[in-house]
Amino acid sequence: xxxxxxxxxxxxxxxxxxxxxxxxxxxxxxxxPAAVAxxxxxxxxVVKNLLMSLQDYTLKTFFxxxxxxxxxxxxxxxxxxxxxxxxxxxxxxxxxxxxxxxxVIGLGLALFFRxxxxxxxxxxxxxxxxxLLPLIVSSATWxxxxxxxxxxLNRTLMGLHIVNDPVPWLNxxxxxxxxxxxxxxxxxxxxxxTLLYSGLSExxxxxxxxxxxxxxxxxxxxxxxxxxxxxSVAGVVLxxxxxxxxxxxxxxxxxxxxxxxxxxxxxxxxxYEKSFVDFKFGQGAALxxxxxAISFVFAIFYLRSTRRAVDE
Amino acid sequence: MISKRIAAALAGxxxxxxxxxxxxxxxxxxxSSSSSGDSVKSLTILDYYNNDPDKSLVQKGLxxxxxxxxxxxxxxxxxxxxLIQKVLQQxxxxxxxxxxxxxxxxxxxxxxxxxxxxxxxxxxxxxxVIKGMVDATSYQGKLYGLAPVxxxxxxxxxxxxxxEAGVQPPKTWDELxxxxxxxxxxxxxxxxxxxxxxxxxxxxxxxxxWTNGGDETDLTSPQVAEALQLWVDLVKSGSASKSVIxxxxxxxxxxxxxxxxxxxxxxxxQIPALNKYPKIKWDVVTFPLNKPDQTPVAPLGGEAWTVPxxxxxAKQQKAADFVKCLNxxxxxxxxxxxxxxxxxxxxxxxxxxxxxxxMKAFAEQVxxxxxxxxxxxxxxxxxxxVIYQAIQLALTGKASAQDAFKQASGG
Numbered sequence: 113x114x115x116x117x118x119x120x121x122x123x124x125x126x127x128x129x130x131x132x133x134x135x136x137x138x139x140x141x142x143x144x145p146a147a148v149a150x151x152x153x154x155x156x157x158v159v160k161n162l163l164m165s166l167q168d169y170t171l172k173t174f175f176x177x178x179x180x181x182x183x184x185x186x187x188x189x190x191x192x193x194x195x196x197x198x199x200x201x202x203x204x205x206x207x208x209x210x211x212x213x214x215x216v217i218g219l220g221l222a223l224f225f226r227x228x229x230x231x232x233x234x235x236x237x238x239x240x241x242x243x244l245l246p247l248i249v250s251s252a253t254w255x256x257x258x259x260x261x262x263x264x265l266n267r268t269l270m271g272l273h274i275v276n277d278p279v280p281w282l283n284x285x286x287x288x289x290x291x292x293x294x295x296x297x298x299x300x301x302x303x304x305x306t307l308l309y310s311g312l313s314e315x316x317x318x319x320x321x322x323x324x325x326x327x328x329x330x331x332x333x334x335x336x337x338x339x340x341x342x343x344s345v346a347g348v349v350l351x352x353x354x355x356x357x358x359x360x361x362x363x364x365x366x367x368x369x370x371x372x373x374x375x376x377x378x379x380x381x382x383x384y385e386k387s388f389v390d391f392k393f394g395q396g397a398a399l400x401x402x403x404x405a406i407s408f409v410f411a412i413f414y415l416r417s418t419r420r421a422v423d424e
Numbered sequence: 425m426i427s428k429r430i431a432a433a434l435a436g437x438x439x440x441x442x443x444x445x446x447x448x449x450x451x452x453x454x455x456s457s458s459s460s461g462d463s464v465k466s467l468t469i470l471d472y473y474n475n476d477p478d479k480s481l482v483q484k485g486l487x488x489x490x491x492x493x494x495x496x497x498x499x500x501x502x503x504x505x506x507l508i509q510k511v512l513q514q515x516x517x518x519x520x521x522x523x524x525x526x527x528x529x530x531x532x533x534x535x536x537x538x539x540x541x542x543x544x545x546x547x548x549x550x551x552x553v554i555k556g557m558v559d560a561t562s563y564q565g566k567l568y569g570l571a572p573v574x575x576x577x578x579x580x581x582x583x584x585x586x587x588e589a590g591v592q593p594p595k596t597w598d599e600l601x602x603x604x605x606x607x608x609x610x611x612x613x614x615x616x617x618x619x620x621x622x623x624x625x626x627x628x629x630x631x632x633x634w635t636n637g638g639d640e641t642d643l644t645s646p647q648v649a650e651a652l653q654l655w656v657d658l659v660k661s662g663s664a665s666k667s668v669i670x671x672x673x674x675x676x677x678x679x680x681x682x683x684x685x686x687x688x689x690x691x692x693x694q695i696p697a698l699n700k701y702p703k704i705k706w707d708v709v710t711f712p713l714n715k716p717d718q719t720p721v722a723p724l725g726g727e728a729w730t731v732p733x734x735x736x737x738a739k740q741q742k743a744a745d746f747v748k749c750l751n752x753x754x755x756x757x758x759x760x761x762x763x764x765x766x767x768x769x770x771x772x773x774x775x776x777x778x779x780x781x782x783m784k785a786f787a788e789q790v791x792x793x794x795x796x797x798x799x800x801x802x803x804x805x806x807x808x809x810v811i812y813q814a815i816q817l818a819l820t821g822k823a824s825a826q827d828a829f830k831q832a833s834g835g
């Protein structure tokens with residue numbers, strides 16, 4: 113009997129141990145696909161890009177596989193490039209200009225569409241149009257709209273006698289960046305409207321009703337009811353906006369290709385040019401890492417602010 | 425039990441390593457390692473003629489050579505601006521095609537990486553081919569590609585508009601400026617060209633720069649500045665649109681077709697598009713000269729066919745034979761006639777110009793034309809970048825024509 117129980121206890125323990133090990137294995141197996149996907153799709157490119165930025169990675173490397181280690185030389189080359197300061201400034205102007213106007217116009221439109229009116233739904237869905245067009249199509253279309261001599265915009269402005277001479281939208285170094293920002297604002301509005309509109313519809317109507325009794329209407333209702341309730345959504349919209357805008361490439365390439373006279377070069381276009389026009393992949397990678405680092409700062413900022421919101 | 429498992433594991437490991445060895449062996453070239461000796465049955469081909477009519481016209485030439493050699497071909501076409509990226513991707517995965525088409529200024533750059541087989545060792549040479557093209561497709565004294573046909577740029581003009589304004593096709597820069605001014609009226613510019621911030625912008629500037637004795641080895645010379653001044657004068661005087669800094673060659677052609685430009689710098693590949701509008705009566709002259717004693721020098725365009733290095737010697741030789749066939753006299757003439765390009769053999773040019781009168785000016789221009797990579801080789805892209813940036817600086821008024829090149833080259 114005694115012997116028997118002892119063996120069963122030992123057996124049971126062994127079974128339990130095996131089961132626990134089995135459970136652990138199951139857990140690992142469940143995590144594994146996600147982990148593999150993360151490493152393959154996010155980890156590898158980032159690490160590869162980091163390594164590439166520390167190597168002399170050129171056209172030759174693709175054929176021979178040889179990429180000499182150069183340390184931080186690529187970074188110092190791109191930072192001392194005569195276009196780097198301009199590209200930084202343009203990136204900042206492009207990002208801030210785009211986000212500020214996209215957000216304000218988007219919020220205005222979202223507030224406007226919160227009022228129910230006939231055809232409101234249709235108009236709101238039409239507003240999504242810029243978002244649905246392929247960027248290469250929108251930039252080609254805008255390029256012809258902004259054409260100095262025969263573009264429809266200048267024709268209209270001159271026809272209405274708003275300007276006397278055609279505006280060199282894409283032809284003048286001092287105007288081109290403004291034009292490019294303008295097009296990017298147009299593209300970004302739907303994104304802002306959609307998210308802010310859904311944020312607005314989350315705010316319970318009772319708050320406004322209660323506010324109305326206390327005399328909070330119009331602007332006061334906006335500042336005391338709408339804005340405090342919209343803040344977390346607004347935070348998400350702004351942060352995503354920055355991360356999306358800072359790396360915009362296709363619109364600029366399609367409109368000006370970084371010109372005229374490098375007036376619309378940003379870090380993204382410079383990185384593209386270094387890699388795929390000059391075939392200096394190491395320098396291109398260095399520039400894109402700088403870009404990633406800047407986006408990363410905003411991402412951390414965003415994650416911290418949302419965590420605080422959850423904690424509260 | 426255990427030993428069996430180990431044996432199985434070992435067997436598995438051996439298969440894997442064998443496979444790896446097999447892959448490594450096959451590295452240099454096409455897909456099949458089994459074909460050896462003279463039993464080469466098929467070749468893979470990569471080019472960027474991805475739009476009709478070029479796509480099917482080139483296919484015809486490729487097919488005729490394939491049947492002459494008794495092989496089949498698997499051809500892949502990609503858009504022009506993605507070819508180099510495709511080649512790089514194939515190079516790193518060791519899946520380069522047996523026959524590779526490259527734009528002629530890219531040949532030296534790719535040859536410098538050691539990816540291409542020298543053609544001299546396989547019974548090919550550039551005898552009788554215009555010097556500019558041999559320069560473009562040679563690297564360190566060896567021939568790496570041959571181009572059956574070539575092209576260049578010259579001055580197109582609208583006959584009716586010039587006749588109406590009583591203007592003769594310009595022969596000198598002064599005549600060009602005067603003619604452009606006279607031809608300009610509301611809604612129409614006298615002259616159109618491409619000065620955008622890409623290699624295309626540099627390419628369109630070369631006829632002026634080279635004809636005037638300018639040289640890419642010294643971009644700060646007065647001859648180069650004079651050429652840039654011509655572009656500046658045309659834009660500043662309003663004879664050419666300020667939009668030239670954003671136009672592609674296709675845009676320039678569209679302006680010409682729409683009647684918004686009376687003259688343009690462009691190449692013969694636009695002729696099929698122009699011929700769709702029979703109402704437009706046009707002709708072509710060589711690019712005007714700054715001083716009467718100069719000869720027009722234009723850049724050579726066109727694509728060369730190369731043979732990437734292949735471990736399979738028989739296949740590599742067959743690919744070289746294929747390139748040789750593509751560059752036969754008969755094929756050169758057939759391609760040139762069908763696609764409004766020019767044969768690259770000097771002996772064929774005069775007869776060709778007689779047969780195809782609309783190509784006369786181009787045939788003249790090609791004889792003296794230079795390759796972009798002729799002097800600087802694989803360093804040409806750096807110079808080309810300085811050129812288009814200087815043009816942009818000068819045309820936007822950020823620098824004078826005299827200072828633009830110094831400023832663009834970082835001085």
